[in-house]
Amino acid sequence: MNYSAFSLLRNALSHNRGWREAWRSPEPKRKYDVIIVGGGGHGLATAYYLAKEHGVRNIAVLEKGWIGGGNTGRNTTIVRSNYLWTEASLLYEKSMQLWEGLSQDLNYNVMFSQRGVYNLGHTLQDMRDIERRVNANRLNGIDAEVVSAAELRKSIPYLNTSPEARYPIIGASLQRRAGVARHDAVAWGFARAADKLGVDIIEQCEVTGINRAGGRATGVETTRGTIEADKIGVVVAGNASVLASMAELRLPVESHPLQAFVSEPLKPVLDTVVMSNAVHGYISQSDKGELVIGAGIDAYTGYGQRGSFPTIEHAMQAILELFPVFSRVRMLRMWGGIVDVCPDACPIISKTPVDGLYFNCGWGTGGFKATPGSGWVFAHTIAEDRPHELNEAFDLKRFETGALIDEHGAAAVAH
């Protein structure tokens, strides 16, 4: 069923009894051309673009839990493309361009809202880094501006721009095309669109082994039986190392809990996204009115989808430093996701030493914004058995050659 104003009206008239499930729940087949492990946004987008752009028809997405139950449905939904290095900014910018047409393309409202993202600077060094990044962005054709404290005072009235602040705000970078999107809708929209193109989305199906013969991947063991495949793409975020060890591969990633929080709903008070690396926090307001708040990762590795209390306290301190006006707001919920952190804060989208086995991981704290772009280049990598030029630099081999892409400055706490 195509979603439109007309279908809304027609279903309203029949008391909304006519809506169908958005995707099928098929039994797994014995064999697929391509299996995608992980039904997060990245895995679903990969399956979608494999079917749409590369004409692969026999695809399954295997998800151990439910669609979007991982980081896709747990993140703070910031979308931007103002990364420092050319390799990274072009990849995220590809994603940004896909975001700009995504709701139409998927026929699903992902509520992409280009409300702008400010990265605050609190010191002279912060401002120099910001100016450098803004210049680098512009050279790559990405919109970026440096704004002063006076401009911030006008556009974000409740932000504490007083020079008396403990960490005074001197200015910021602004990407106007950046913003937020509805995370669940991204997972559901890609799932529905992929399903329409014949992709089997199989939930409650955990991959427990990767079968190989003569240096080639041949299929997977799952909690729903053995499934054969010509090619296997693994996109399991925080569980990347677990899947890699099934194929005796080692990865440079470590899994950390990352927490987020929402407040009780408030009247509209913040119409943009504000982030600060220096005080280590970031904030936006959802369409429901909740303040959506996040901070840095927990210091130790962990697979428990919850975080530690000191991190919560730290995040709240940061937000109150920026917005003292929120001191009496009550927090409603908090949760954690498991993020796969890479030493250079950049992803790995790569072939592996095992033929027919591909990994897409290491997005760490900032992969939501990349969802469409990541799926797009990973689909190309799998279909053509070689990377697209946009993800060539994100090969696993960079840890041997030393050609790391150090995005800590642009990515550290900033998601």
Place this chain on the structure above:
Amino acid sequence: MLLIKCPWCGERAETEFSCGGEAGITRPANPDSLTDAEWADYLFMRKNPRGAHAELWNHSLGCRRWFGVERDTVTYRIAKTCKLSPGKTD
């Protein structure tokens, strides 16, 4: 909040400590003869297990000494902590 037992100072709150990551990574004895792949493995590749993990921690806001921790990365339960001894990593 984790309670971590420093082998010298006893149980303290996690905020007094910093986590140094995977234990037992030995510095290559012959750096000159290492291949790029071996360097990559030493510098970057990590076990990152789901379950029991041998780690190094530092009591950074206390006695500032390093020690070994065996921690479960799913339950976060700490099975034991121990002093480090030369040539021994667990």
